[in-house]
Amino acid sequence: MSIYWHLPILIVVVSIVYSATRFDNWGMIFHEAFRWGLRMSLFLFGIGFALYALSSLI
């Protein structure tokens, strides 16, 4: 199994825990967690895509 399948738990836990330390209101916690999860996923996907593109082109 690819190690990338282990990433979702990391993204979910980091998003929720970080957001829950910023707010006490659950609506704001989930809203912030979703935003952080999306940002981290896009960042990791972008890095992965750039490395894949580089390895394919060079």
Add this chain to the structure above:
Amino acid sequence: MASTSPNSGNPSIPPVHLDFLAGLLSYLIPGLGQIKQGRVAKGVVFFVALYALFFYGWSLGQRKNVFLADSGDRGGLLSRLGNDLYYRPHFAGQFFIGIAAWPAVAQYINFDDKKDEGPIFGRMMRAPAADEINRLQREESKTWDLGWVYTVIAGVLNILVIYDAIAGPAFREVAIKDESSPATKTEAAAV
């Protein structure tokens, strides 16, 4: 054990009451300080999330990636501890998950390289031999390394949880009295 610190000068935000006992409880078991403060759901979320991440990472590493390495320095305890943390600093992060990482401390204190097991916890969180670490890194398809990264992240995240227990969330809700309406609404404010 609670003390008060001044806020940033905004009169509408009540002063922060620092709760060091809750911080200690959240260090020992993630979320326990929040539960003691009555923020039970949040404490349970911290407990489940951080222990899930820590033990998931521990199991990814064949339960051999949480330990305090012994670099062979035989000086005093502090000198030895400093050198060993410099040699393998991972445990500086893992330590903050609380009592879940304490077996590694017990193994370190009682470490005897002539024996295969420690006196209390057996082989649990005992520093593996260099050959064993090499084998895990070579044969486990990077999951051993990914595992210790997860355990370190869980420990470091618990520092945020400890801070939340001591001083509350970074953005606190404050009651704002609307002049045009008798209803009171809440708004998040940075502290």
